[in-house]
Amino acid sequence: MDGQERARREEFLKTQEPLRRNAFRIIKAMLDWCNQTPGSKHFVDEMLHSIFFLGKVNNAPYTPESIVGNEEILDNLKEKYPGPFKFYSTQLPRRSPFSCVMDMVVMHNGQEKEDQIKQTLKDLINGLEERFLVSSTICVSQKSNNSVRHYGVSMSTSGPNPGKIVIAASCFSRWDDYVAGAVMTYYPDKVKKSYFDGTIKIPNNVRCQAFNLREGDAMPPCRSCGNLFGLHTTETRQWPYGNCAEAESLSELLKKEEEVKNQARPTSPTCTPENTQKAKESALKQLQNVLNMVRFKTWDKDFYNPKTE
Template sequence: MFLLSWLNNGEQQTREEEYLESQQGFRRNAFKIITKMLDWCNRTEGSKKFVDEILYSIFFLGKINNPQFLPEMIFADDKQILENLKKTYPKPFELYSTQLPRRSPFSCVMDMTTDKQQWPYGHCAEAESVSNLLKKENDVKEKAQPTSPTCTETNRQRAKERVVRHLRGVLRKVEFNDWDNNYYTPQTNYS
């Protein structure tokens, strides 16, 4: 019986080690994405806000991952990058365990790669769309107004409260219990 118990414990430990190793992909990929964003940031003026936001969203995902990957674990192989990031982008390090991200890291990557993209033909389609929208502003506002009699301020508030209550339940399941009811806003005043 003792031998069987010992073997089961050994198998259990092996499975746990294999699981932990399989989760290292998060750490490696987070590090790759962050270092790539830093490289782009060094070549693209005005993109530090995206690095701030991507750091935050990756740190948040690391916090709710099982097992957790704290920022120090993501940068375990390069303490110098960690220290530089803490100096340049302090907010993501301070708030990742109390606030929720507004979007995923991939959304930040997409914005960063398209924000400063210069197209040979300019951004005429975008400008034309905005121009047409502004010409029809009153018409658009009128059509966008809710028409249902159940669309009241009271019902909107009730729906918001239900969503927040459900969100809190989801956050409890992933052991994110210190939410301060705020969503992360990236710092934008970088020089």
């Protein structure tokens, strides 16, 4: 390696260091919340696995040991949370790390404390560097004004490949089948499938509002969310389908609110069981391709299950 190439490589590695620093700060915050929130250990467990996986597939790979750094904390984590260390190189996460952080904060504060939840996440984010492991938006969905709030955050992945992996994993293992079907209508690109349309229409009286986590401002749905969920928007910008906070938030709503789910069901004649299966097989094939691209060739076809209390 010549001097110029070495200098370029060193400069590139510096740009990746925020992943390690952010991971350590997030882990410490989650351990603190876990100590104050009974029944929340599984959020820490799942978050660790997701972070370790993203460290492994990062352009500059990081091991769990290099992410945690501190030997005392590392030994403690290995003892209390052995699963993430054992499975980060063979199983896929069901969601991105910040989704676990959000669930912890919701449990810690109570789902009705919306402003407090947003402020807690904002305070955490303001101590983190941009890009790595940090969600930019949160979404709140409600059946009606006084009903339970269902939260979601945008993908806290960096770069197109990790995003594609976690979006597909969420479709297969975590999201409500209607949300998964809508996302798979376009996955992995921003092009609608000719043979399958699983998009849905959320009723107009359902609240689905996204907010910028750093600034706190309300945000309109992007064009992708308009296409997926029938949300009214004048935005023209398209994010990768499934990347936005609306996907997770509406998924949680549809899992709990049967009446809303019935009203939102996909109506396209192409949304048949056969075509749904074909879209799933296509998404699985694309997922496998992306895993090969990031040199993750040890997937055992399982998605990580965190240890419960």
